[in-house]
Amino acid sequence: MSQIGATGRRGDAPPGESGALDQTNKPSVREAAAPALAAVGVSKHFGVVRALDDVTLAVRSGEILALVGENGAGKSTLVRIFEGVYRPDQGALTAGGAPQAFRSPSDAHALGIRVIHQEPDIVPDLSIAENLFLGDFRRIHGVFLDRADLARRTRQMLAEFGLEKDLGPWIRAGDLGPAQRQLMEIMRALRGGLRVLALDEPTSSLTEEEAQRLFRVVRRLRDDGVGIVYISHRMREVRDLADRVAVLRDGRLVAERRTAEFPESEIVQAMVGRPIADLYERGARRRGEAVLSVRGLTTKRVRDVSFDVHSGEVVGLAGLVGAGRSELAEAIFGHDRMLAGSVAVRGRTIRLRSPADAIAAGIGFAPEDRKSQALLLMRSVKDNISLAVPDLISRFDFVDPGAERRIATEFADRLRIRTPSLDAAVSNLSGGNQQKVVLGRWLARRPKVLILDEPTRGIDVGAKAEIYRLIAELAGEGIALLVISSEMPELLGMADRILVMAGGRLVAELDREAANEERILSLAMAENLTRTETVRTP
Amino acid sequence: MTHLKAEPIAAAADRLRRRTTLRGAIQRIGTHNFSLLIALSVLIAIFGSLRPDVFFLLRNILNIGQAIAILGILATAQTIVIISGGLDISVGAVVGVSTVGIALAVGWTGSPILSILFGVVVGAAAGIINGLVITVGRINAVIATLGTMAVFRGVAFIISNGQSISIFDPAFRFIGDGKILGVPVTISVLVVVVAIFFVLMQYTITGRNIYAIGGNPVVARLAGLNVRAYQIGIYMLSGATAGLAGMLLAARTGSGQPISGSEGLELEAITAAVLGGCALTGGKGTIIGGLLGVLIIGVLDNGLILTSVPTFYQMVAKGVLLIAAVIIAEQQARRYG
Numbered sequence: 001m002s003q004i005g006a007t008g009r010r011g012d013a014p015p016g017e018s019g020a021l022d023q024t025n026k027p028s029v030r031e032a033a034a035p036a037l038a039a040v041g042v043s044k045h046f047g048v049v050r051a052l053d054d055v056t057l058a059v060r061s062g063e064i065l066a067l068v069g070e071n072g073a074g075k076s077t078l079v080r081i082f083e084g085v086y087r088p089d090q091g092a093l094t095a096g097g098a099p100q101a102f103r104s105p106s107d108a109h110a111l112g113i114r115v116i117h118q119e120p121d122i123v124p125d126l127s128i129a130e131n132l133f134l135g136d137f138r139r140i141h142g143v144f145l146d147r148a149d150l151a152r153r154t155r156q157m158l159a160e161f162g163l164e165k166d167l168g169p170w171i172r173a174g175d176l177g178p179a180q181r182q183l184m185e186i187m188r189a190l191r192g193g194l195r196v197l198a199l200d201e202p203t204s205s206l207t208e209e210e211a212q213r214l215f216r217v218v219r220r221l222r223d224d225g226v227g228i229v230y231i232s233h234r235m236r237e238v239r240d241l242a243d244r245v246a247v248l249r250d251g252r253l254v255a256e257r258r259t260a261e262f263p264e265s266e267i268v269q270a271m272v273g274r275p276i277a278d279l280y281e282r283g284a285r286r287r288g289e290a291v292l293s294v295r296g297l298t299t300k301r302v303r304d305v306s307f308d309v310h311s312g313e314v315v316g317l318a319g320l321v322g323a324g325r326s327e328l329a330e331a332i333f334g335h336d337r338m339l340a341g342s343v344a345v346r347g348r349t350i351r352l353r354s355p356a357d358a359i360a361a362g363i364g365f366a367p368e369d370r371k372s373q374a375l376l377l378m379r380s381v382k383d384n385i386s387l388a389v390p391d392l393i394s395r396f397d398f399v400d401p402g403a404e405r406r407i408a409t410e411f412a413d414r415l416r417i418r419t420p421s422l423d424a425a426v427s428n429l430s431g432g433n434q435q436k437v438v439l440g441r442w443l444a445r446r447p448k449v450l451i452l453d454e455p456t457r458g459i460d461v462g463a464k465a466e467i468y469r470l471i472a473e474l475a476g477e478g479i480a481l482l483v484i485s486s487e488m489p490e491l492l493g494m495a496d497r498i499l500v501m502a503g504g505r506l507v508a509e510l511d512r513e514a515a516n517e518e519r520i521l522s523l524a525m526a527e528n529l530t531r532t533e534t535v536r537t538p
Numbered sequence: 539m540t541h542l543k544a545e546p547i548a549a550a551a552d553r554l555r556r557r558t559t560l561r562g563a564i565q566r567i568g569t570h571n572f573s574l575l576i577a578l579s580v581l582i583a584i585f586g587s588l589r590p591d592v593f594f595l596l597r598n599i600l601n602i603g604q605a606i607a608i609l610g611i612l613a614t615a616q617t618i619v620i621i622s623g624g625l626d627i628s629v630g631a632v633v634g635v636s637t638v639g640i641a642l643a644v645g646w647t648g649s650p651i652l653s654i655l656f657g658v659v660v661g662a663a664a665g666i667i668n669g670l671v672i673t674v675g676r677i678n679a680v681i682a683t684l685g686t687m688a689v690f691r692g693v694a695f696i697i698s699n700g701q702s703i704s705i706f707d708p709a710f711r712f713i714g715d716g717k718i719l720g721v722p723v724t725i726s727v728l729v730v731v732v733a734i735f736f737v738l739m740q741y742t743i744t745g746r747n748i749y750a751i752g753g754n755p756v757v758a759r760l761a762g763l764n765v766r767a768y769q770i771g772i773y774m775l776s777g778a779t780a781g782l783a784g785m786l787l788a789a790r791t792g793s794g795q796p797i798s799g800s801e802g803l804e805l806e807a808i809t810a811a812v813l814g815g816c817a818l819t820g821g822k823g824t825i826i827g828g829l830l831g832v833l834i835i836g837v838l839d840n841g842l843i844l845t846s847v848p849t850f851y852q853m854v855a856k857g858v859l860l861i862a863a864v865i866i867a868e869q870q871a872r873r874y875g
Contacts, residue, residue, distance in 0.1 A: 333760070335759065354764065355759055355762055356762040356764055373756050373757060374757060375754075375757060376753040376754055379749070379753065387757075390743040390746075398742055399743060
């Protein structure tokens with residue numbers, strides 16, 4: 001058949017088990033002395049924000065370099081410069097010793113530099129095979145797609161990753177789980193010969209088992225001579241996997257050592273830049289009566305959750321991504337429909353039909369995604385602060401501009417919102433100041449309960465400290481706070497009590513003294529595994 | 539922190555700049571509205587120089603006003619719908635239904651006031667249906683109102699038996715052709731409606747909330763707004779306004795017509811609103827912009843007739859000039875934006 005002829009002619013393309021990986025060996029051996037990829041004195045600004053400041057960092061072939069740092073430290077910016085998405089303002093890149101000026105990701109890809117992002121970039125309605133070989137389809141008679149060849153090449157790839165039993169080439173990519181998508185991205189990266197692979201928090205939505213499989217793949221790639229840049233927040237992964245650890249803080253490279261010589265406590269201290277205790281100042285707090293009482297709350301994603309939050313108390317909500325924490329918050333706030341259970345504020349059960357009911361009962365909610373759920377980006381700081389207090393700024397529905405400005409000014413001052421003016425569009429503000437605008441909106445309502453979902457996500461360290469201080473201050477004023485966070489040190493530092501969720505259930509409640517990172521993680525993860533197992537056998 | 543102290547000064551400087559410079563003046567009007575004014579001036583200059591004898595006569599200016607009155611109230615209502623993130627394609631059909639309803643009601647009751655009220659109520663009811671289909675049925679507004687447009691047209695044909703129904707009541711002749719203190723009634727209606735819409739969108743919490751809902755409905759809901767109620771209310775307003783437009787159309791033509799006179803009004807209204815600076819994605823636009831959009835269309839129509847451009851060519855010229863106007867407006871907006 002002509003199909004065979006077509007593929008036979010191209011039989012020299014990398015077909016074998018490790019053919020794709022072997023390719024990468026040659027350059028790394030030839031240029032053993034020069035790093036596979038290096039940033040030399042790289043700086044990058046976004047407006048007034050300095051994302052990277054004179055960073056010099058090299059990735060060698062055949063090593064795993066962990067890149068750690070808090071959110072906003074510049075890790076993702078650096079990776080995007082590696083990939084040619086951003087161009088450095090100052091400094092340069094070298095690949096294999098030769099200076100490079102990438103104009104676009106395709107320039108970086110041509111040199112075998114690939115980045116696997118948190119949200120893998122796939123075409124959901126195409127098959128695995130089509131996604132893997134998009135742009136490299138072989139044809140019969142120069143016209144027809146050679147499906148047999150495509151299937152064979154895909155099966156080879158899948159076999160290489162030990163996935164041949166689970167997946168076939170024609171499965172729709174959109175039906176894959178996050179772990180499988182990630183592996184698919186890596187396979188696609190291998191296609192063109194891989195020299196440097198950067199992974200941006202690859203395990204954030206993986207189960208333990210899936211993560212272990214990913215680690216095996218990563219180690220094998222390293223052994224085949226690929227330089228790996230591994231970004232993660234999870235200390236244990238970093239210690240298990242990395243040969244070297246580089247720490248970024250506020251856009252600067254503050255430490256770089258071999259993992260064996262870099263104890264965890266020192267890594268964390270380098271990340272934070274100060275002893276952790278100072279970051280989470282806790283004023284005097286007096287725990288009062290129960291303000292928020294949740295009983296048997298059940299939704300599609302949350303099962304039978306009961307707990308209280310007392311006035312003057314910060315309760316942390318821990319769990320892995322997908323454990324149902326945000327869903328719980330949304331249900332308490334009336335945004336998601338409750339199937340069973342009740343929510344009460346100061347003993348009075350709320351009839352929750354929409355967020356308006358929760359707000360009327362004295363609850364405020366800063367959702368996880370500020371830009372899509374909390375802020376009107378085109379509108380001003382003033383409009384965004386006053387959005388939830390129409391009654392305070394109007395008479396007979398007519399806006400009282402004076403009253404509105406007074407309220408906006410009061411909370412902008414109190415929260416130290418840094419903005420050119422109250423009339424500036426909120427999209428111009430930094431992440432930290434945007435979050436303060438959201439907090440200002442709720443504080444203007446003088447809430448009894450505040451629910452904060454990932455309040456410090458994407459915020460630089462300085463602004464984080466301000467948010468922590470603010471949370472402590474609000475607790476001191478007697479507000480009951482429920483804070484969701486995926487950053488363990490943050491939760492441990494802020495919270496008086498920590499609730500752990502897994503698989504939609506509340507699996508544990510830990511006192512501040514009893515809580516530590518390992519314990520929370522094992523509670524969150526153990527349950528997560530059983531959940532995925534049950535999900536997989538329908 | 540010096541930065542914090544500097545803020546009030548920056549704000550004051552900002553305010554001062556707004557008051558004193560041309561750029562400040564433009565900012566106050568809105569850059570888009572400013573470019574619309576330029577486009578309008580250019581059109582007036584062109585037609586004024588081609589036909590200086592007629593164009594600037596009071597009679598001609600009032601002519602323009604009367605010609606755009608119906609489109610004007612529809613386009614400003616459409617502006618509100620688009621700001622809220624929706625679209626109402628059924629307005630032309632609602633105008634048709636309400637003219638027929640008004641004509642029939644004149645026959646039943648003999649009372650022009652009751653008949654007009656009936657027309658507005660019919661329009662509002664049609665609007666509520668739109669709102670319910672969109673919010674409860676969770677259907678895209680374009681699809682929903684495209685469907686109800688056909689339904690409302692059909693209803694207009696059914697209740698009128700496909701016939702034009704004449705109205706002989708003198709009150710309607712007064713609305714169509716009469717004047718109050720020298721100003722045609724139709725223009726007065728337009729001015730009152732636009733003024734109400736302007737105040738609503740500019741100075742009230744309701745108006746703000748409409749912008750918020752159009753900007754991002756999730757944010758609006760999480761800030762405690764009843765998004766559905768607003769949406770139903772907005773479509774009801776659009777329908778009631780179409781009922782009022784039906785009154786003007788019935789008065790102008792002296793009849794209830796299932797299709798003639800109201801066909802295609804929805805597209806013209808949407809065109810004017812978009813020309814006026816509405817973003818079809820919602821959250822952006824102004825009533826004044828919508829009105830300026832209508833004025834541009836009105837001056838264009840009038841000028842093309844005065845300069846004796848043959849009808850078929852008028853259509854081509856209109857389309858070309860509209861596109862040119864938008865391009866100019868966009869460039870101005872970019873320069874001053």
